[in-house]
Amino acid sequence: MAEPAKTPTAFEPRIVAFLCHWCTYTGADLAGTTRQQYPPNVRVVHLMCSGAIDVVYVLKALMDGADGVLIGGCHPGDCHYQSGNFKARRRVAILKNILAQLGLSADRVWLRWISASEGRLFAETVREVTEAVRAMGPSEFKTQWDA
Amino acid sequence: MKTGALQTNGDPLAAAGALIRGLLEAGVVDEVLVPAQTPSGAVSLALFADPARMDGVNPWAPVMPVQGARAVKDLAFTDPGRRVAAVLRPCEARAVVELIKLQQVQPENLTFVTVDCPGTCETAAFHASGRDPAETAAALVRGMKDGAPAPEGGLELRTACTVCEHPAAAWGDLRIHAFGADADAALGLEAEDGLAEALAGAGLAAFDAPAPGGRDAVVERVVADRTRARDALIASFRDEAGGLEGLRKAFATCIRCYNCMENCPICYCKLCIFKSPTFDHPGDLYARWAGRKGAQPMPAETTLFHLTRLNHMSTSCVGCGLCDTACPMGLPVATLFRSVAQGVQTMLDYAPGRDLDDPIPLTVFREDELQEESGARD
Incomplete structure (x- = not known):
């Protein structure tokens, strides 16, 4: 499918995705092997568990060129390490709470539960995140060089 | 918990100092961590093993150069092996509670003494003022009868203290209450049963009489004022x-x-x-x-x-x-x-x-x- 021609200034969102090994990463793999189409805007970082995420890396991505961050883990109750995704949920809730309090864009951080069998959901999620972030425009950390 | 009174005979600092020194002398603990004026004149936390060194003890020292919880962590990250009493302000005690839960403090050998806190000045500003820490502290403690006093001599409390809604000693094995008390007559005490018995047995404090009254109303008023100040500070910070x-x-x-x-x-x-x-x-x-x-x-x-x-x-x-x-x-x-x-x-x-x-x-x-x-x- 031919993409519409872009002007040099067109904004193409850059999404960094932190995906857990057992569910969302495998779901992303399934999206590929089943030929699901999704935007090429996402760069994947492979983690063993969503519970392994430290928000410093989410913030670092946002402050260093990402317009959005997607964190993908197993559905509640399905974590292969029992409770990693629940702990990730607390950390993400705290992060979004802090960003919102400071008037920073908390809505650039996305947490989604996608299982290994949900390749279609992974593709849909990447489309959803990409389009939402496209509508938001470039991250404020990009436009202000001294952040 | 038992409530009691500490007779001060016109000198609340000396009376509190004697009580804290008494913990050592009576063998309730082996060492005491407490703010004190050092021979050089600075106010510092110190760990005392010898009661004879404890002249400058001042639990209401008007400065807090180091957070007491950090000193407690240094001391008890591994068990100090001796029974130690740590004299702390409420914010220091609350930080110690967090550090115990974070497994940074081994509390088994620690006895916690907390005091109602009038707040502290910025360390640099206080030292530049040349004022005497003991005099300033005594004036603050006397002022706590009616609420949260301002320090003498045009000094200001630290911003964090002006918005502190936890100034009352609410945790600890022994709590020294100054809010609402006529500090020249008696301060209030609250102690764990065993500790109260030990203190009464050593003649350090009386737990058979009721504590001086009026504290709750004063604490409530201070907390309400501070909470308002806190909300105003946060609102203006968020605007800016x-x-x-x-x-x-x-x-x-x-x-x-x-x-x-x-x-x-x-x-x-x-x-x-x-x-x-x-x-x-x-x-x-x-x-x-x-x-x-x-x-x-x-x-x-x-x-x-x-x-x-x-x-x-x-x-x-x-x-x-x-x-x-x-x-x-x-x-x-x-x-x-x-x-x-x-x-x-x-x-x-x-x-x-x-x-x-x-x-x-x-x-x-x-x-x-x-x-x-x-x-x-x-």
Whole structure:
């Protein structure tokens, strides 16, 4: 499918995705092997568990060129390490709470539960995140060089 | 808990000092950690083993150069092996509660003595004023009869103290109450049963008489005033520091000395990630960042440092304000942390230092929570 021609200034969102090994990463793999189409805007970082995420890396991505961050883990109750995704949920809730309090864009951080069998959901999620972030425009950390 | 009274005979500081020294002399503990005026004239926390050295003991020293919880952690990160009493202000005690839960303090051999706190001045300003710490402290304690007094001689309390809504000793094995008390007659005491018996047995305090009355009403008024001041401070900070632009302006002069983190009682990591090689980037990376953005501040990642520290420790922030005291640039670090911590702690229904049995929020979870706050869809 031919993409519409872009002007040099067109904004193409850059999404960094932190995906857990057992569910969302495998779901992303399934999206590929089943030929699901999704935007090429996402760069994947492979983690063993969503519970392994430290928000410093989410913030670092946002402050260093990402317009959005997607964190993908197993559905509640399905974590292969029992409770990693629940702990990730607390950390993400705290992060979004802090960003919102400071008037920073908390809505650039996305947490989604996608299982290994949900390749279609992974593709849909990447489309959803990409389009939402496209509508938001470039991250404020990009436009202000001294952040 | 038993309530009692400490007769002061016109000198509350000497009476409290004698009580604390008495813990050593009566063999209730082997050593005491307490603020004191050292022979050099400075106010410092010191660990006393010899009662003869304890002349300058001052639990209401008008400065807090170091957070007592940090000293407790240094002392009891591993069991000190002797029974030690630690004399702490409420913010220090609340930080100790957090550090016990974070497994940074072994409390088995510790006895905690807490005092109602009138607040403290900025250390540098107080020392520059040349005032006598004991005189200033005594005046403050006397002033606590009617509420929260201002220090004499035009000195101001630290900003964190003016918005502290936990000035009353609410935790600890022995609590010395000054709010509402006529400090020249008697201070109130509250002690664990065993400790009360030991103190009464040694003739150090009386637990058969009721404590001086009137404290609750005074504490309630101080807390209400402070809570109003806190809300006003947070509101004005949010107006000024809202958005990335406001935050950058508020912290524009940060020199990344890490003093805020070094002096924070809650930041306990032996090696902060920001001091680790994680953020020692190869030179070509800085060069590429500059190329991409057109310019790159050096050192890089200053906003990242503050935002990350907020995420890592605001659940347990007790609002002691030592980050303010430690900041050489006078940045409103404590106000930022108080402001953000309040939102985070409210969301998680967590009050740091309230109870040893409340688990640290990042170590637990509920299956059905924070769906909306995390944005996670199931």
